[in-house]
Amino acid sequence: MELFNNLLLGFATASTLWNLLFCLIGVLLGTLIGVLPGIGATATIAMLLPITFQIGDPVSSLIMLAGIYYGAQYGGSTTAILINMPGESSSAVTAIDGYQMARNGRAGSALATAAIGSFFAGTVSTVLIALFAPPLTAAALKFGSAEYFSLMVVGLVSSVALAHGSVVKALAMVVLGLLLGLVGTDVISGSPRFNFGISEYADGLNFVAVAVAVFGIAEILRNLENEHERSVMIRNISGLLPTREDFRRMAAPILRGTALGSALGILPGNGAVLASFASYTIEKRVSKTPKEFGKGAIEGVAGPESANNAGAQTSFIPMLTLGIPANPVMALMIGAMIIQGIVPGPNVATEKPDLFWGIIASMWIGNLMLIVLNLPLIGLWVRLLTVPYYVLFPIIMAFCSIGVYSVNSNAFDLYSVAFFGLLGYALVKLRCEPAPLLLGFVLGPPLEENLRRAMIFSRGDPTTFVTRPISAFLLLIALAVLIIVFLPSVKKKREEVFAEENT
Amino acid sequence: MKSLTIDAVNGLCGLLFIALGLLFTYESWVLDMGTALRMGPGYFPFFLALLLLVLGIVILVQATRVKGEPVGPIAWRGMLLILPAPVLFGLTVRGLGFIPAVFLTALFASFASLRMKPLIAIILAVAVTLFSYVVFSLGLGLPFRSFGPWLSF
Numbered sequence: 001m002e003l004f005n006n007l008l009l010g011f012a013t014a015s016t017l018w019n020l021l022f023c024l025i026g027v028l029l030g031t032l033i034g035v036l037p038g039i040g041a042t043a044t045i046a047m048l049l050p051i052t053f054q055i056g057d058p059v060s061s062l063i064m065l066a067g068i069y070y071g072a073q074y075g076g077s078t079t080a081i082l083i084n085m086p087g088e089s090s091s092a093v094t095a096i097d098g099y100q101m102a103r104n105g106r107a108g109s110a111l112a113t114a115a116i117g118s119f120f121a122g123t124v125s126t127v128l129i130a131l132f133a134p135p136l137t138a139a140a141l142k143f144g145s146a147e148y149f150s151l152m153v154v155g156l157v158s159s160v161a162l163a164h165g166s167v168v169k170a171l172a173m174v175v176l177g178l179l180l181g182l183v184g185t186d187v188i189s190g191s192p193r194f195n196f197g198i199s200e201y202a203d204g205l206n207f208v209a210v211a212v213a214v215f216g217i218a219e220i221l222r223n224l225e226n227e228h229e230r231s232v233m234i235r236n237i238s239g240l241l242p243t244r245e246d247f248r249r250m251a252a253p254i255l256r257g258t259a260l261g262s263a264l265g266i267l268p269g270n271g272a273v274l275a276s277f278a279s280y281t282i283e284k285r286v287s288k289t290p291k292e293f294g295k296g297a298i299e300g301v302a303g304p305e306s307a308n309n310a311g312a313q314t315s316f317i318p319m320l321t322l323g324i325p326a327n328p329v330m331a332l333m334i335g336a337m338i339i340q341g342i343v344p345g346p347n348v349a350t351e352k353p354d355l356f357w358g359i360i361a362s363m364w365i366g367n368l369m370l371i372v373l374n375l376p377l378i379g380l381w382v383r384l385l386t387v388p389y390y391v392l393f394p395i396i397m398a399f400c401s402i403g404v405y406s407v408n409s410n411a412f413d414l415y416s417v418a419f420f421g422l423l424g425y426a427l428v429k430l431r432c433e434p435a436p437l438l439l440g441f442v443l444g445p446p447l448e449e450n451l452r453r454a455m456i457f458s459r460g461d462p463t464t465f466v467t468r469p470i471s472a473f474l475l476l477i478a479l480a481v482l483i484i485v486f487l488p489s490v491k492k493k494r495e496e497v498f499a500e501e502n503t
Numbered sequence: 504m505k506s507l508t509i510d511a512v513n514g515l516c517g518l519l520f521i522a523l524g525l526l527f528t529y530e531s532w533v534l535d536m537g538t539a540l541r542m543g544p545g546y547f548p549f550f551l552a553l554l555l556l557v558l559g560i561v562i563l564v565q566a567t568r569v570k571g572e573p574v575g576p577i578a579w580r581g582m583l584l585i586l587p588a589p590v591l592f593g594l595t596v597r598g599l600g601f602i603p604a605v606f607l608t609a610l611f612a613s614f615a616s617l618r619m620k621p622l623i624a625i626i627l628a629v630a631v632t633l634f635s636y637v638v639f640s641l642g643l644g645l646p647f648r649s650f651g652p653w654l655s656f
Contacts, residue, residue, distance in 0.1 A: 054645060166513075168565070172520045172558040179527050179551050186534075186544035193544050194530050217585060224581035224615055390616035391627060397585065397612035398605050398631045401592035406645050414593030418586045425582070429574055430516035448547045460540030 007130055010357030014365055019060050019358065026064035027366050030071020031374060035079050035381045036392065041072035043219055045332045046211035047396070049339065050403040058340035059355050063362040065336055069329050070312050070363065073272070074118060074370050077305055078381055081110045090273045090308040093280045097293060097300030104296050109242045111378060113250050113298055115371050116242075117306035121258040122367035125313035128262055129320075129360050133349065136321040140346035145454035146464050150474035152447045155324050156439060157478040158267055161485045163433040170436045173427070177440020178447065180205060187449060200412040207335045209404050209416040210441060214434045215328065216400055217421030220393045222428060246298055253283050253303035261310030266318060267326065272311030279307035313363055320356060321346060324443070328435045331442045339407075510566040512574055517563030524556030584615035600651035601640065606632040 013019065033044045045065050052061030076091035081098035094114060101110035143151070156174050163170035183194040184204030195201040242250070260282070261275040283303040284293045293300050315326040323344030325331035334344045342352065349356045374381075404413050424434060458464035466472045531552055537543025578585075588608050596604040609631040613624035639645045 051639075166562075166565075168558055168561050169516065172555060172562065175551055175555045175558065176520070176523060179523075179548060179555065182548050182551075189535070189544050191535065191544050193534050193548065194527070196530075220585055221578045221581045224578040224585070225576045388618070390613070390618045391623075393585070393615065394609045394613040394624070394627055395631050397588045398592075398609040398635060401589045401608050402605065402635060402639055402645075404589065405592065405596060406639070409646075411593035411596065414589040417589045421586050421589075422582070425578075426519070429577065430512055430519065431571075432516065451547060452542045455539060455542060460538065462539065 002134075003130060006134070006353070006357050007361065009353060010130075010359075010361030011365075013059060013354045013358030014063065014362035018057075019063055019362065020365070022055070022060040022064040023067050023362050023366050024369060026067020027071035027074075027369050028373070029064075030068035030073075031075035031078075031370070031377075031381065032384065033068070034072035034075020034077075035384055036075075036387065040215070040219065041069050042328045042332065043212070043216040043396075044068055044072070045329060046208065046215055047400050047403045049208050049211070049332060049336055050407040052336050053339050053407065058337065058342055058352075059358045061336055061340065062333060062355065062359050063366075065333055066316070066359055066363060067366045070122070070309065070366060071370060073308055073312050074115075074374060075381065077114045077118075078111065078374070078378060081114065081301070082107060082378075082382055090276050090312070091305075092273075093276045093304040094301055096280070097295075097297050100294065100296035101298065101301065106296065109246055109298070110301050112242050112375065113246065113301050114305040115375060117250065117254045117257065117302045118309040119367050119371045120254050121261060121306040121310035122313055123364060124258050125262050125265070125310045126360060126364040126367075128314060129317055129363075130357075132317060133321050133356070133360070136317065137346040137349040140322050143346075143470070144468070145450040145457060146468050146471040147474065149447060149450040149454055150465060150471040150478070151322065152324060152443050152450070154474050154478045154481075155318070155326075156436070156443060156447075157481050159327075159436045159439045161481050163436050165431050165433060167485050169430075169432045173432050173434070173436040174440040177437035178444040180210070180437075181441040181444020182448060187445070188452060198412075200410065204445075205420075205441075206404070206407065206410075206413045206416060207338075207441070208407050209413045210420050211328075211332060211335070211438060212400050212404055213417045213420035214424035214438060216396065217417065218424035218428050218434065220396060221421070221425045223389060223393070242298075249298050250302035253279075253299040254306045256282060256286075257303040257306030258310045261307035261312075262314045264307075265311030265314035265326070272308045272315065272327075275307040275311040276304035279303040309367075316359070316363070319344070320348065320359070323348070325439060328438045331438050334442060508567070508570070510569060510571045512571050513562055513566035513569070517559050517561075517566055520555055520559030520562060522559075524552055524554075524559050527552035528556060580617070581615045585612055588612040596647070596651075598651045598653040600649050600654060601645075601647035602632055602636060602649045603651075603654070605635045 014023065029044070030041065033041065045068055048065065048068070052065065055061045055064075073090055077094045077098070080091040080095035081102050084095050084099035098110045098114065101107065160167060160170040160174055179194070181204075183201055185192050185202055192202060257279040260279050261272065264275040264278065265272055280300060280303060283299045284290050287293065287297070287299060289297075315330055318324045318326050319330040319333055323334065323346070325334055337344045342348065342355070400417065401414060404417055405411065407413065427434065427437070454464055455462070464471075465475060527548060531545040531549040534545030535543035536545045536549065588611050591611055592604050592608040595607060606628050610624055610628040613619045613627060636649070640647060640649065
């Protein structure tokens with residue numbers, strides 16, 4: 001009954017005209033950037049963060065940002081199917097069979113399958129969030145400093161496990177992120193640290209500036225390395241409605257994909273991407289006709305698409321209930337909350353129930369908007385692909401600059417963008433993933449604060465982390481994850497998965 | 504005796520982390536350490552910095568064993584024109600005002616691509632400026648001066 005009341009409050013909040021408008025703007029913008037290659041959801045949300053401050057209402061801002069996130073997944077799969085170019089990494093698998101279906105003249109069915117799968121997964125995972133969020137928040141409210149510390153360690157370690165490439169490099173990126181997060185003033189003693197004599201750094205590095213630089217600027221520079229023409233063939237897309245045979249074949253993969261995605265999405269790192277790959281592998285294994293995979297099997301579209309959408313949605317669970325980001329986008333959402341003066345964590349659900357349930361309900365509404373709006377708009381999205389990249393990035397640069405400046409009206413933040421853009425690009429060239437760095441950056445201050453508080457409570461006894469059962473359990477998980485990624489057999493398998501993803 | 508070869512990407516990466524690790528180790532060393540019971544501002548960062556240093560050394564050592572892919576092309580022109588663009592905005596937004604600053608930033612960044620032609624760049628910069636003025640100044644009401652003191656005669 002309480003669940004029903006909560007959802008009712010959520011839908012009442014999310015379906016005000018104003019919030020519906022922001023949800024619509026979010027999903028349209030998300031689809032747009034999902035379709036346009038070279039600009040991802042993380043960069044866009046980073047750039048729009050400061051603007052959300054001007055919107056004023058935290059519920060509307062977060063609804064819009066969430067819309068961009070799942071809208072981008074949607075747009076990404078559209079281009080993956082039509083031109084074999086995944087706009088987002090989570091739709092890379094969809095390109096394999098989706099594009100083949102399009103070449104066989106079944107583009108309409110492929111697009112509809114992706115849309116139906118995503119919508120179903122979105123609906124189920126919305127219910128899952130509504131079911132699991134309250135007990136998790138209740139448990140989280142009992143957490144002490146030691147538990148929080150251990151929980152964050154689990155989050156950071158898993159982000160390392162799910163990063164591309166070398167594990168050691170990802171670990172180094174986390175540590176660097178933590179250190180950068182500590183720049184500013186020590187909260188407990190009030191003494192300045194790591195500000196390198198720059199008084200503007202007294203409040204710490206600007207989160208928006210770092211996020212825009214590391215994800216936006218570094219990405220632009222990478223795209224400028226070799227400019228080549230994109231060939232786009234605009235075809236007429238007909239036969240959007242799948243046949244009865246299609247429906248029969250897609251049902252089981254959608255169910256399996258949804259289950260898999262919902263489970264993996266909660267994991268820190270990029271669960272949604274992992275889920276789509278895992279789903280493809282499973283579908284291929286259970287299929288009676290595995291030879292069809294790679295040649296336009298509808299199961300290869302239905303499963304992964306459901307999995308990545310379910311994963312994208314359930315990654316909101318740790319963010320909303322514990323205040324711990326599962327991926328860079330969630331780290332940005334936490335940034336957006338902080339900008340609006342909301343302290344992320346288990347208190348959000350009790351103190352701001354309209355925000356909490358409003359976001360959850362808006363995700364379902366947003367998914368509905370996507371399925372209703374996008375299928376008729378596919379022609380428009382495809383035409384957008386002809387926009388050349390050199391027209392896009394001056395626009396991005398102008399908006400980046402305006403956005404970062406508008407946070408504090410401080411020109412110094414713009415110089416930080418240039419500096420961290422350079423650092424971010426250098427790290428990308430040295431094949432280091434930026435995602436663990438951003439997670440470390442967000443978690444640095446709370447990690448230290450909880451460590452210090454836990455040590456004071458335990459009178460300087462470090463065994464407090466292993467004698468408190470929940471904390472000990474969490475640390476064991478972190479240790480297990482670390483051991484697993486360093487196991488030779490897993491290491492090899494992990495490299496294979498990511499190698500596939502990069503092609 | 505095999506000569507010592509170092510993979511360029513991982514070697515540089517290791518050196519970068521070692522340098523950053525040393526920098527942060529020094530910076531936290533001068534801070535108050537405190538004790539494990541009452542940690543000072545330097546305690547936690549000091550151990551993080553040491554960890555970064557160790558990880559940097561591990562990466563450097565690995566670089567002598569495994570040969571990786573080369574660094575690949577570097578966007579020199581992009582770096583030269585993209586990175587200063589926000590700086591340009593920061594330098595001019597107060598003096599020249601919002602409208603000229605947006606125009607200059609977009610125009611400047613345009614030339615990072617070899618494909619951009621001057622006329623298209625100017626049209627694009629004008630369009631971006633107009634759009635930004637309508638959305639940010641009129642729509643969202645950001646409190647920026649459209650034209651700054653440098654332009655008032």
